[in-house]
Amino acid sequence: MSFANIYGHHQQITMLQKAMARKRVGHSYIFSGLAAIGKKTLALEFARALNCENAGIRQDACGSCPSCRKMTRGNHPDIHVLEAQTQFIRIADIRGIQDQMTFRPLEGRKRVFIIDDADKMNEQAANALLKTLEEPSADNLLILVTARPFWLPQTILSRCLHVRFNPLPAETVARFLTDQKGMDPAGAPALASLSGGSIGRALEMDSEDMIAFRARLSNLLRSAGIGEPMNRLVLASFLGQDKKRLQQGLSILHTYFRDALVYRETARASMVINADDLPAVESLAGRLKGSQMLHNIAVLENSRQSLDMNVNKSLTLEAMAFKLHL
Numbered sequence: 434m435s436f437a438n439i440y441g442h443h444q445q446i447t448m449l450q451k452a453m454a455r456k457r458v459g460h461s462y463i464f465s466g467l468a469a470i471g472k473k474t475l476a477l478e479f480a481r482a483l484n485c486e487n488a489g490i491r492q493d494a495c496g497s498c499p500s501c502r503k504m505t506r507g508n509h510p511d512i513h514v515l516e517a518q519t520q521f522i523r524i525a526d527i528r529g530i531q532d533q534m535t536f537r538p539l540e541g542r543k544r545v546f547i548i549d550d551a552d553k554m555n556e557q558a559a560n561a562l563l564k565t566l567e568e569p570s571a572d573n574l575l576i577l578v579t580a581r582p583f584w585l586p587q588t589i590l591s592r593c594l595h596v597r598f599n600p601l602p603a604e605t606v607a608r609f610l611t612d613q614k615g616m617d618p619a620g621a622p623a624l625a626s627l628s629g630g631s632i633g634r635a636l637e638m639d640s641e642d643m644i645a646f647r648a649r650l651s652n653l654l655r656s657a658g659i660g661e662p663m664n665r666l667v668l669a670s671f672l673g674q675d676k677k678r679l680q681q682g683l684s685i686l687h688t689y690f691r692d693a694l695v696y697r698e699t700a701r702a703s704m705v706i707n708a709d710d711l712p713a714v715e716s717l718a719g720r721l722k723g724s725q726m727l728h729n730i731a732v733l734e735n736s737r738q739s740l741d742m743n744v745n746k747s748l749t750l751e752a753m754a755f756k757l758h759l
């Protein structure tokens with residue numbers, strides 16, 4: 434592994450490498466952003482690079498020195514990952530870190546403690562950690578990883594360098610799915626587009642199930658467009674089956690209108706998310722104007738917002754089905 438193996442987050446990587454090159458690595462960082470997008474993976478890679486014996490001018494791990502090999506095996510004595518064993522991270526967990534910090538690193542240059550889901554620290558644990566943040570030592574680095582930085586006390590936030598992570602572009606998630614999981618390149622973009630920019634979420638989804646769900650939706654979209662108006666109600670009730678499916682269904686419809694718009698303008702199948710269902714995209718692009726597709730995307734977005742506010746679900750979906758140009 435090295436930074437080159439990280440999917441996305443180039444800006445964040447460059448920032449950390451610059452800090453390494455200038456020997457200005459901070460004592461404590463917060464890595465925040467959506468769950469399961471690679472924050473902890475990057476924290477581990479940063480720890481590896483800081484301890485690599487050959488990091489030299491590349492500011493990256495070599496992957497083959499004794500330190501890198503220990504990291505790969507997961508038994509580097511100076512790299513620690515703290516995860517909540519229960520609902521909370523407790524004061525005893527933080528004391529454990531503080532006890533180790535009083536010694537010099539055993540082998541490496543920098544002892545790194547990664548606290549995953551740091552927002553799970555209870556009040557006593559957070560207060561204990563604050564002491565450490567107030568008295569930093571050059572031998573130790575703390576990285577707090579969290580999807581909910583707003584749950585951390587201001588006193589902690591203000592003492593850490595805050596690195597914010599963005600959701601990954603769908604292309605990056607798709608590349609991960611094809612490279613690392615051997616997924617069919619034709620199906621990966623559709624799954625990636627539903628992941629909301631999170632590799633973890635994409636992996637949680639059952640791809641066959643998702644592709645079958647999308648196929649059903651694609652059929653309903655077509656029959657609502659070229660068949661009887663009643664078919665719009667069928668589409669609405671299909672979407673309203675269950676809450677989780679509803680959000681996914683709206684996202685899928687969004688990708689179809691987005692695709693149709695892009696395909697209409699570029700005529701390039703490679704730009705299309707639902708490339709494995711190109712006939713459906715072509716059909717929409719052929720029968721709708723650009724302005725109608727933009728209207729549809731806005732209708733979907735408005736409906737999503739209304740549904741988030743818990744308005745009557747079936748009424749909202751039925752109204753939506755009749756507002757769409759199909």
Ligand SMILES: [Zn+2]
Nearest residue numbers: 485495498501
């Ligand atoms: Zn190395």
